[in-house]
Amino acid sequence: MTLTINVTVNGKSVSADAEPSTSLLEFLRDVLNYKGTKLCCNTGECGACTVLFNGKPVNSCVVPAADAVGAQVVTVEGLADGEKLHPVQQAFIDTGAVQCGYCTPGFIISVKALLDRTKRPTPAEIEEAVSGNICRCTGYAKIVDAIALAAERMEGSTLGIASGGRS
Ligand code: FES
Ligand code: FES
Structure with a gap:
């Protein structure tokens, strides 16, 4: 059937x-x-x-x-608007948050969902939003940088989030 x-x-x-x-x-x-x-x-x-x-x-x-x-x-x-990448996608590229790239689409979707509901996420909210996404390559610091950059570009302000990362 x-x-x-x-x-x-x-x-x-x-x-x-x-x-x-x-x-x-x-x-x-x-x-x-x-x-x-x-x-x-x-x-x-x-x-x-x-x-x-x-x-x-x-x-x-x-x-x-x-x-x-x-x-x-x-x-x-x-997510992209024609040839123009979504700000989250562009931020992952600009911060070097992509290595093998296998985790990247999942992270980008989780971050988009976060920034759709919270324009100025706290570090704790970022941690929670990507807690279900695992990356074997980056050590997470660049991914945190990418999230902060995307949020700043989408909101037009500075969040002041320093990259920390999970271990
Ligand atoms: S492939 Fe679905 S959670 Fe890993
Ligand atoms: S970039 Fe390789 S698993 Fe995240």
């Missing part, structure tokens, strides 16, 4: 079939060909597969595609 999934992805209404066991991540990557969202642990622990689901970040590897019927989903491909 297959299910027909009607969902809005990056502002476009799409309809495609999926098996009942298909995750939202598999549906995005393998059925709709949105490969920007990464598959890593596949158990909801690393955040590489983070997408916005009705405005909230979720680990799409543990969300059944069937639950997305009628939902609004945003992937990293949906």
Whole structure:
């Protein structure tokens, strides 16, 4: 038995079939060909597969595609405005917060969600917002710099957040 999934992805209404066991991540990557969202642990622990689901970040590897019927989903491909990258994307590049890049789409989605709801996040709010995203390469300091830069550019002010990072 297959299910027909009607969902809005990056502002476009799409309809495609999926098996009942298909995750939202598999549906995005393998059925709709949105490969920007990464598959890593596949158990909801690393955040590489983070997408916005009705405005909230979720680990799409543990969300059944069937639950997305009628939902609004945003992937990293949906953030740029034509050729112009989203400020969060640009900040990750400008601060050197991307190394292998595998974690980057998930971080960018989590940070976008944070800055959509909080224009001037505190260090504690930043820590909480990306607590579900794991990076094996950067040591997190550059990622904190990227978040602060994105917030400053989007808000037009200085947050004064020094890079600290997790260990
Ligand atoms: S791939 Fe989904 S949380 Fe790791
Ligand atoms: S840049 Fe490689 S895992 Fe984060």
